[in-house]
Amino acid sequence: MEFSDVVHRRRMVRAFDPDRPVPVEVVDLLLEHAIRAPSAGFSQGWGFLVLEDAADRDRYWSVTADLSREPDSWLRGMMSAPLLVICLSDKNTYLDRYAEPDKGWSDRSESHWPIPYWDVDTGMAALLMLLTAVDQGLAACFFGVGQQTEIERFLKAFDVPADRRPVGVVAVGYAAPDRRSPSLRRGRRPVEEVAHRGRFGTPYRSASASAGAAPHKPAPHKR
Numbered sequence: 001m002e003f004s005d006v007v008h009r010r011r012m013v014r015a016f017d018p019d020r021p022v023p024v025e026v027v028d029l030l031l032e033h034a035i036r037a038p039s040a041g042f043s044q045g046w047g048f049l050v051l052e053d054a055a056d057r058d059r060y061w062s063v064t065a066d067l068s069r070e071p072d073s074w075l076r077g078m079m080s081a082p083l084l085v086i087c088l089s090d091k092n093t094y095l096d097r098y099a100e101p102d103k104g105w106s107d108r109s110e111s112h113w114p115i116p117y118w119d120v121d122t123g124m125a126a127l128l129m130l131l132t133a134v135d136q137g138l139a140a141c142f143f144g145v146g147q148q149t150e151i152e153r154f155l156k157a158f159d160v161p162a163d164r165r166p167v168g169v170v171a172v173g174y175a176a177p178d179r180r181s182p183s184l185r186r187g188r189r190p191v192e193e194v195a196h197r198g199r200f201g202t203p204y205r206s207a208s209a210s211a212g213a214a215p216h217k218p219a220p221h222k223r
């Protein structure tokens, strides 16, 4: 698939065919692409917990969702995903890496990090998995594990070291009909609104728009 098509086709899909597992070679590819993500200092402080077996996935939902009640449509849809990849960030790997001689922050102080790049980089890896799923003809959704209580229950249930942070989960499978997210009614903010040229507040106008030409349109795609 053309890269532009992959980007434009990607959307969060929240219901999957429960009877079609993700082919093993696709699971491998998701992970191989995830580790191609960039990372500060090439720290690669990420980890991926792969849950393919029904028992493991049930365990995930049992510690992060209230299954004593009838699941709502979101939970029903997400529980149909045959694959969950929990993306874990590892701050200490970054602190260690930047204490090395070529970086030199040997005090390992977090004050050097106004932005938590461990979470940023893990998020980039997650995006590569979302795009890979689309490229392979599957669908995916990124979602959060929950509040602190659910996060702690999750870490314990899967023997994850307490210093790892589950940045989010990538659910993958073959798409089933799902409901369009109400959030999408907000509309996509246009480039002119979010991009600035030269100074913040001066809108970026695409070259084709300022020349009066029709803006470049990527290949048609379905949403």
Ligand SMILES: Cc1cc2nc3c(=O)[nH]c(=O)nc-3n(C[C@H](O)[C@H](O)[C@H](O)COP(=O)(O)O)c2cc1C
Pocket (backbone or CB within 6 Å): 010, 011, 012, 013, 014, 141, 142, 143, 144, 168, 181, 183, 184
């Ligand atoms: C950091 C992050 C957290 C998200 N958390 C959730 C979530 O908990 N549940 C969910 O259904 N979607 C979640 N989403 C998906 C967004 O709702 C979705 O990306 C947005 O509505 C735009 O839709 P699209 O990705 O289909 O274009 C999350 C996305 C991101 C990037």
